[in-house]
Amino acid sequence: MKILEDCLQSEMVNQADLVQLRGQRRRLVACTIKNGVVNDFSSISLSGGSVRALVAGRSWGFSSTNLLDARNVEQMLRHAIKLAKASLKLKHEEIALEPVPVVKRDETTPTRKPLRDVPMEEIVEIPREAYRGAKEVGANVADIKATFMTIEDDKFFLSSEGSRIHQSSTRVLLFVDVLAKRNARFCPASENLGHTGGMELFDKTSPHSLGKTVAEKAVRLLDAKAPPAGKFHIVVDPTLCATMLHEAIGHPLEADLAMSGGGFGNQMGQPVSSELITIYDSGHTSNGLGFFLFDDEGVECKRTNLIEKGVLTSFMHDRTSAALANVSPTGNAHAWDYSVEPLIRQTNIGIEAGDYSLEEMIEGVEEGLLLEGTFGGQADVNADFTFGFQNAKRIQKGKLAEEFQGANVAGNAIEVFKTIDAVGREAILRPGACGKYQFALQGRIVPAIRCEMMVGGAGGR
């Protein structure tokens, strides 16, 4: 990335208070097997750079290009400065950035089974194995889609403050989606594996067993009825808990969203959740899909406690939001790739494990539901949410009873988290993704929780 180093020596840099340059090389391989056929087998090779400039202490401009030659890189810097100046007359608030340590690091995330050793012929066998595992479940398996994906990243960060950071990492993902069908009845199920690391992802769960598990669930649910509708005492499994945590609690804890009103705004130091709940975000969680040593402003991604025993202690910040809130940045400025500007993002968000085994959580429910799996969903900044779960089990007098198909849960997450009366003793690392203005892969470290929540099923109670 000498070309970016040269750019930083340009006289134009002096027109800005701060210039941050990023460069990236990314190689992706994606292979999808759909119903036994290679539906997509792609190799994607990308590179590019971007520059972000702060001008007159008030206004940022950003420009990116895939054309990394001297002419285009210089033009990119010129654009960023021009763009920053374009809104100066509207910007009245000073952004007094807290100085951050100058970092000179060259880091490669260690992997036990590196991707470079895996030939294309073997890559195609991974989703095919997941397909076979699902297919073996039987004739009711109508539609199977398995996608294996590898992402290799080389990221460079250079700033006019002096930081020079190179981070290299690999991520591996497997997605399995199954649709079971009997007569006119359909039932979907899905599950994902993913981490920052290499092919050791499959040491614990093989692609074949993942495919089988998902298909068995979809077929089993064909016989299940829709769940009852209404408000229930609910045990939420870690997978659904991960979606709730990220979407409905995590987003309102991002400083840019917190400052937009509603949610957790103006409640710093106040109790906002059940006192059983401690929530944190940490880029340093080993193997998390959101594993980063440094963010895209060169700030270290250390653990930040967001809620401690129910009390709001911090938001997630980038340097700008931290300056405006008069706190230190938390390493949450992340860009999906070189072409887009860093935003405040979660890395690996977690809930500290509690004291309960799953059995104990179920035993404590007189009449309620255990909800499992997620189909994702949506949350508003006021923490109102709707999430899909994949299946449910009735809990009666502390024991599991019949199984139901998936439906949605809805409510306000802040209200729901106040009702949490038990937290599971085992927090597991889950893969996650987020589409806040741009894409991101993230980790979630989640136990099961027990709370009160509204289920919107198609059946009556």
Next chain:
Amino acid sequence: MKLKADWSFLRDAVRKAIRRLEEKDLTHAEAFFTYAKTTEVTIRNSQVLTQNRVDDSGVGFRVAVAGNKVGFACTNVMSQEAILEAGEKAFSIAKVSSEVPHFMLPQGSSPPKVKGLFDPAVAAIEVEEAVDRANRAITAAEGFCKRVIAKDGRFLYESEWRGIMNTSGVDFEERGTRALAYLGGSGKQNGEVTSSCYDLMLKRSADLEPEKLGENVGKKIVDLLNPKPLKSFQGSVIFGPEAVSYQLFDVLTDALKGDAVFAGSSAWANKLGQTVASENLTVIDDALLEGGFASRSFDGEGSPSHKTALITKGKLVGFLHDATSANALKMRNSGNASRFPGGFDMIRSIVGQGYRTRPEIYPSNLTIQPGDKTRDELVSEVEEGVLVESMAGFPQAGSGVISAQLSQAFFIQNGEIQNPVRGGMVSGVAFDWFKKISQIGNDSKRFPHAIVPSLLVEDVKIIGA
């Protein structure tokens, strides 16, 4: 002009790569390539937040070898060497791939002329102008009522060349521009915050109207103030255009995709010629619409664009196809291979769109034929029900089951809107709802891939909060 020189270089380099591939032992090779410049101003928390300029170009190759084994590779490294290498990579992947049954690419037949896709004023937009418009939209929204907060938004101007070449004679290119304005906000009252509301403006020309956008958002938010809880009942629901453009559009689209029909996973796989909806419902896909946001003269694999009847007065008459699904089902290719499909797809989110992925079947401008009733007339016909302008949640894949939270909805009684509602859900199967459409509004609105009016649906399950 630099853009033109860069485009010429890319096209010539791609042509060379296609020629090189032609010498190999393969059945099809294709290259889709774009060169785009985007200027974007973003709005956050009542302010212009930042200004971005993104330049991007690249090429994606699809290669099929004997036995219809297909591979894809792309690059955005703009050197002849890297482009040749991407073509080679697609070829080597194809060799280790497996059969795509009935795989086909279009033959070179000349595309129609579609008007209104390019406006030089978009290509020449200055960032100061975009900042000014974004700021005027904020002012208009917050000036409408002091309770309104403009939370987020964007003014985006994109200028793009797209080209397609294959070894069966396709060699087309087209220039287009797009201007998009989006503003979202919410209202504060007595410490309570309303659901988020947004409005969207999608054009091919530069004349985005910030005041109109801001006022629309302001009005939507003010209408939501003083909400009341909703009871549970079975009643009529008017789905406004925005609600139709998400969940109902998704269910409709999934059932109409030719590949899903061929695979048997579409709920309408065996229903061609049958009645699948109320006789009030007529749906077409129109890629030829003058100035349409998703209009184009050729699709993402170079097939000429069409206007395609899908549902005529409730009867299923057609599907959305690319060359492969049309070949598999022996139907006319409707030209719906899309490089920029909507909807959520994890893989596409990770790798990106356009030259970075192979095409998939998706509507261009999916159009529900509007009725003759105004919105007020629709409301006046409802004895007891809900007007749903917007709802959150996704339909269940395949089954058409929707259970969605009402994010912007109003209770209707005796033909009049009574109050906005807080919480609540609608639940049911969209395929049943299509059969129960009793009226259609004349209030069509444009979305990225849809032009849809309000639909009045009878007998829908409404769940109170």
